[in-house]
Amino acid sequence: MEISVMSDKYFKSYLISFSFLLFCIILFSTLLIDTKIDSVNIVKSPYSYSKTIENVKTAISSNNFKVVRQHESANAHTLYFCNFNLAYKVIKKELRAGIMLPCKIKIIKSNSQVYIATVNIESVQKVTGINLGSLCGKTKRTIEQIIAEAVI
Amino acid sequence: MNFEKINVGFIAALSLTMLIGYATQFQVFSGYESEKDYSQVMTKLQEGLIAKGYEIEKIQPIDKGLEKAGLKIEKYRVIFFNPKNSLVNIQNKFPRFSTLLPLSITIAKQNDKLKIIGAPYQLLLKNTSNIELIAQIKQWQHDSEQIIKSAL
Numbered sequence: 103m104e105i106s107v108m109s110d111k112y113f114k115s116y117l118i119s120f121s122f123l124l125f126c127i128i129l130f131s132t133l134l135i136d137t138k139i140d141s142v143n144i145v146k147s148p149y150s151y152s153k154t155i156e157n158v159k160t161a162i163s164s165n166n167f168k169v170v171r172q173h174e175s176a177n178a179h180t181l182y183f184c185n186f187n188l189a190y191k192v193i194k195k196e197l198r199a200g201i202m203l204p205c206k207i208k209i210i211k212s213n214s215q216v217y218i219a220t221v222n223i224e225s226v227q228k229v230t231g232i233n234l235g236s237l238c239g240k241t242k243r244t245i246e247q248i249i250a251e252a253v254i
Numbered sequence: 255m256n257f258e259k260i261n262v263g264f265i266a267a268l269s270l271t272m273l274i275g276y277a278t279q280f281q282v283f284s285g286y287e288s289e290k291d292y293s294q295v296m297t298k299l300q301e302g303l304i305a306k307g308y309e310i311e312k313i314q315p316i317d318k319g320l321e322k323a324g325l326k327i328e329k330y331r332v333i334f335f336n337p338k339n340s341l342v343n344i345q346n347k348f349p350r351f352s353t354l355l356p357l358s359i360t361i362a363k364q365n366d367k368l369k370i371i372g373a374p375y376q377l378l379l380k381n382t383s384n385i386e387l388i389a390q391i392k393q394w395q396h397d398s399e400q401i402i403k404s405a406l
Contacts, residue, residue, distance in 0.1 A: 120265065122269045139381065141354065141381050142351070142353045142381070144353075170314075170319060171314070176342050177346065178345060186320055189319075193330060200358070201358060203332065204314065219350065229374060229380060
């Protein structure tokens, strides 16, 4: 009888502990399962390499961003661009956001095809824990718009 | 001995251990702090990168760019760099992954202290399943941490 009373007393504690343990096991197992993600958005361009670069530059300007730097490498041209007001807000909100600055779009030549590639900043946020709030969505939509305009 | 109490305690301890293990992965991307002079740290970082065989692509003066647009922030620079010997090979073999390059180190002044933030290597690791590339990313991460620590 005494044992039964003791079990009742600890039943709730056991239930809570086991539930917590189960939650932790699920959480911890996400570490062990090394899930791969795709942080790169890539679109095929119907235009030539040089025409695609020009199109992207025009789309950047028409979306109130400014090209701050260009870099040509073996098979790619990278355009770094910025909207100063947006960058200012981003840095004020999160100092670590420098890893995402300036925005960039890469025009890649591969097997006689031309691609426009960009980093999905939502996945950067997710992995790094940097929280830009609504600024992230706003920037992501603008970059998508730039790419859409460049391939029309 | 009260076995029920011990069991509940054991479950709780096990759960907390797993929870702490899960939480530590988010502490990786917190950056480093230094009270040293900006130019001293910047010089050390550049020297460290060159000594380890990296090529500095550009030092982006984010604060200067914003200042030109009338927006004042404290010193904020991003060093963009590439693994000198393997860059072309990566661009040819993994054009999609190469969108995530160059690597970077951000140096930002905040309340008389310097904050130094490395590239999000966890993000790079999550974007490939190629064993050779994973080994390279881990080497870059190791080098970057060593370079930053020696500059602090």
